[in-house]
Amino acid sequence: MIASARMISTPRAPWRDKLRVVIFEADTPAGKAFDVALLWAIALSVAAVMLESVSSIELDYGSELRAAEWIFTGLFSLEYVARLVCAPHPTRYARSLFGLVDLMAVIPTYLSLLVPGSQSLLVIRTLRLIRIFRVFKLAHFLGEIEILSHALRASRAKLIVFVSSIIILVTILGSTMYLLEGEEAGFSSIPRSIYWAIVTMTTVGYGDITPQTISGQMLAAIVMIIGYAIIAVPTGIVTAEIIESARARPNTTRVCMECMSEGHGASARYCRDCGAGLENPNS
Amino acid sequence: MIASARMISTPRAPWRDKLRVVIFEADTPAGKAFDVALLWAIALSVAAVMLESVSSIELDYGSELRAAEWIFTGLFSLEYVARLVCAPHPTRYARSLFGLVDLMAVIPTYLSLLVPGSQSLLVIRTLRLIRIFRVFKLAHFLGEIEILSHALRASRAKLIVFVSSIIILVTILGSTMYLLEGEEAGFSSIPRSIYWAIVTMTTVGYGDITPQTISGQMLAAIVMIIGYAIIAVPTGIVTAEIIESARARPNTTRVCMECMSEGHGASARYCRDCGAGLENPNS
Amino acid sequence: MIASARMISTPRAPWRDKLRVVIFEADTPAGKAFDVALLWAIALSVAAVMLESVSSIELDYGSELRAAEWIFTGLFSLEYVARLVCAPHPTRYARSLFGLVDLMAVIPTYLSLLVPGSQSLLVIRTLRLIRIFRVFKLAHFLGEIEILSHALRASRAKLIVFVSSIIILVTILGSTMYLLEGEEAGFSSIPRSIYWAIVTMTTVGYGDITPQTISGQMLAAIVMIIGYAIIAVPTGIVTAEIIESARARPNTTRVCMECMSEGHGASARYCRDCGAGLENPNS
Amino acid sequence: MIASARMISTPRAPWRDKLRVVIFEADTPAGKAFDVALLWAIALSVAAVMLESVSSIELDYGSELRAAEWIFTGLFSLEYVARLVCAPHPTRYARSLFGLVDLMAVIPTYLSLLVPGSQSLLVIRTLRLIRIFRVFKLAHFLGEIEILSHALRASRAKLIVFVSSIIILVTILGSTMYLLEGEEAGFSSIPRSIYWAIVTMTTVGYGDITPQTISGQMLAAIVMIIGYAIIAVPTGIVTAEIIESARARPNTTRVCMECMSEGHGASARYCRDCGAGLENPNS
DSSP states (O other): OHHHHHOOOOOOOOHHHHHHHHHHHOHHHHHHHHHHHHHHHHHHHHHHHHHHSSHHHHHHHHHHHHHHHHHHHHHHHHHHHHHHHHHHHHHHHHHSSHHHHHTTTTHHHHHEEEESSOHHHHHHGGGGGGGGGHGGTTTTTTHHHHHHHHHHHHTTHHHHHHHHHHHHHHHHHHHHHHHHTTGGGGGHHHHHHHHHHHHHHHHHHOOOOOSHHHHHHHHHHHHHHHHHHHHHHHHHHHHHHHHHHHHHHTTOOOBBBOOOBOOOTTOOOTTTOOOOOOOOOOO | OOHHHHHSSOOOOHHHHHHHHHHOOOOHHHHHHHHHHHHHHHHHHHHHHHHSSSSHHHHHHHHHHHHHHHHHHHHHHHHHHHHHHHHHHHHHHSHHHHHHHHHHHHHTHHHHSSTTTTTTHHHHGGGGGGHHHGGGGGGHHHHHHHHHHHHHTTHHHHHHHHHHHHHHHHHHHHHHHHHHHHGGGGGGGGHHHHHHHHHHHHTTOOSSSSOOHHHHHHHHHHHHHHHHTHHHHHHHHHHHHHHHHHHHHHTTTOOOOTOBBBBTTTHHHHHHOOOOOOOOOOO | HHHHHHHSSSSOOOOHHHHHHHOOOOHHHHHHHHHHHHHHHHHHHHHHHHHHSSSHHHHHHHHHHHHHHHHHHHHHHHOOOOOOOHHSSSHHHHHHHHHHHHHTTTHHHHHHSTTTTTTHHHHHGGGGGGGGHHHHGGGGHHHHHHHHHHHHHTHHHHHHHHHHHHHHHHHHHHHHHHHHHTTTGGGGSSHHHHHHHHOOOOTOOOOSSOSSSSHHHHHHHHHHHHHHHHTTHHHHHHHHHHHHHHHHHHHHHHBOOOOBBBOOOOOOOOBBTTOBOOOOOOO | HHHHHHHSSOOOHHHHHHHHHHHHHOOOHHHHHHHHHHHHHHHHHHHHHHHHHHHHHHHHHHHHHHHHHHHHHHHHHHHHHHHHHHSHHHHHHSSSHHHHEEEEEHHHHHHHHHTTHHHHHHHHHHHGGGGHHHGGGGTTHHHHHHHHHHHHHTTTHHHHHHHHHHHHHHHHHHHHHHHHTTTTTGSSSSHHHHHHHHHTTTTTOSSSSSSOHHHHHHHHHHHHHHHHHOHHHHHHHHHHHHHHHHHHHTTTBOOOOOOOOOOOTOOOBBBTTTOOOOOOOTO
């Protein structure tokens, strides 16, 4: 109803709808081909950005890389205009997250004409990679992404509590280490000691700052064992949620024929919402 | 009954009760605003302590940071007195864990007048961070904290067994390494070799002490693979408990009054075993 | 039927069938002995390759190691020919994965006569180790391998999504780090900074490239905490699948013929729902 | 019956039985006190061994530490003789694992009279720590130890498959790295490169050997991501087993009153072994 109302109010050209299906959807052969081409263009343009940052390659192939950059920028600009033209609500698209990301993929190159030689523009260009998530709709990964993101969302509150506790813990442990090690060996301030505590508790362990005193090494050993043991906590949180999410899914295959409610357990014999008998899934 | 008895025995001023609700509780708008202000004061005062420990910042902004410190100390002293005044049992509050933490948040600054220039007082001030846990009651994290702390409490005995085994293992492996590497390369005593074994088995791997002999590197490889494989044990312990805690919660609360079957989901309205109506848990 | 048809069309010598049972199967004593001997030959020949790469050992025992290499190559060549002779479909075997691996175990040594002194041939010889998987059929590990590989296959799509997200994340974080740290301290190009981000996020933490600026260390701390927390995601994915695989196995196989209830344990003799006798799964 | 037969054949002195209860059991107050004293003696004697290995402490307190060592050796010798005397089967005890460990706790000190100054004897003395496991029977940790060791035993076959695959993987990856990095930067032989691969894949990351070439760093990044992702496998294995072990336990509380078989599920209504009705656990 809503769609037909829009069709009437703004009689759109049919080529726009065709373009929209190609660009925004992935169910047709043309839509799939477009997404694959986009994936390659994004990957190649980011590879070019990376190579440009290597000074030896920049010296030898700088002009070729800049040419490639302008070609990709041209293609992405065309794509952005096409998306604006064929989107049902152009302003809504332009303000959406993906709309801004699409715009940010082309802006830095144009800006480099005005502000030449800026390194930060080079880095902003790598944000184009985010656009790859747009292409994931192509594959059959949607269900998997949903389970994972649902599990992460469901365990968000627990993870915030965990990360807050870690931050308070590393602050106190780092400060104590600053006291024990004095000014020696890189523990020159509390922020640096907290940086050391994070490096140690997350088991990264660069070794750029290491304790030298006996008491410092004893505290460091305690920090390591704490870090080694409590990694179990986020793991347990997320694992429990993924098991829960995965288990919740098979339930949705059983539907009550009376009230059409979903999600009945595999062993249920009566609908938990209306009390009607459920059909046996195996008969 | 107990509360009314107390009300009669000590007729308290009504402003005290109002203050108590603001300071100790978080359900009213004023209580929430107080907790948010306290959160910011704690965070800013600890940030000031950190900056004071950086010698270059201390040189330039030392007087400003000391002024900020006295302002925060004044605020926290006022808060401590207010808590003492409006607490139903002032001495019980003063002796409680949070009472001592609240006191410790202001003592070091006053002490620094008597014992000038002490670095340890600087570090004790970061313990103020523990007070942030007091503010967590503000948010809807209480249920999450309960599940996590219940899971950790339930798996405490298993974790103690695990950590004891790790300590015995690193002692024996560290001593063997001391034997294999001789006096070379930092393995100069058994405690240092045990420190190395902890650094290695927890997969931190600073690299400040590394084996140089062939036999030492072979033992190190075994230590690493052991450490990599047995991280699974605490993870498994905590995960099993979190799954158990999360599963125990919704299930045990609801029982069908007709057939006495248990384990009905939180949203179920009819018994899945006999089809009788379930009582609403929230009414 | 198919087997007998083949037997008729190509009347095979009986010693071929006997040889085939010894070489390709592990149920007879001779087959087991062959597999154990093969396991030792593979292990010893790879040990010889390793020792040959150590220059001090190569100087002293070079000729002995080369002699051992020719003996092992001779044995493996004989084995390859024997497999070709007694395989029911020689060309199909020669084109199979294990057929190619078996061939690759002998080719490098013969090639070294034509292309002397090539180091890459030394390394290709270590690929012989893959042949050890062939011997695993000997042990009772088949069921375990099946559960593990089934769990990994089932979680493949989720792991691809996870690894893709990690790659996009380290690219963006590494590029930002390149911007923050400038040209200092090893962050000399975007690819090197991405290499640093991978070293840090996977909690390996070599310490060959470490941030020196305050802002760089702050970003590094965030990268570490992200890496420490999201290790929970693959762990949760695989754990959920292993639990699912292990649970799926015993349950789905047994059904009560009287009340059609499912999920009886492997050792149950009577239905737990109606009390009727269960059929024996092994008779 | 067997016990009484032994009592008749060898009429034992009653003090022997009393001593046996004190030394071998922990249910009486005297038995508990003995175990606590033993725990302290083991801990202190191992601490003395550690301090003796620190050269600066050995110089100052060498004679005191040696005196303490002889006191502890005397106590442990007395204990060993007492165990031999009061054990029901002295030779069986002497040959058991704990009997050998008890003997090894005193032998090195006596040997040091014959072979003076041997460092290896110092290290063997730390094996006394294993005796601490003997004291664990004191606490209520037995159930926890049983769950953990059952979970590890049950997942042994899967862990062997996993560790074998890791060893084959690091051998092949390490050899490839030896090829890529040439002789530079510590990758001087295949065994050293395999050592590097283990350091990297287990996420220890010392940084004593790091790749310098672009191709080497790319392979290293792949090794890290593999190591970061497959840690999920042992974790999943052990977690699944712990969940299984913990779930199996509550089942054992239900016993069939007809055939006395244990381990019936919480929802079972009939015995799965003899078909008799089970009593309702909640009525």
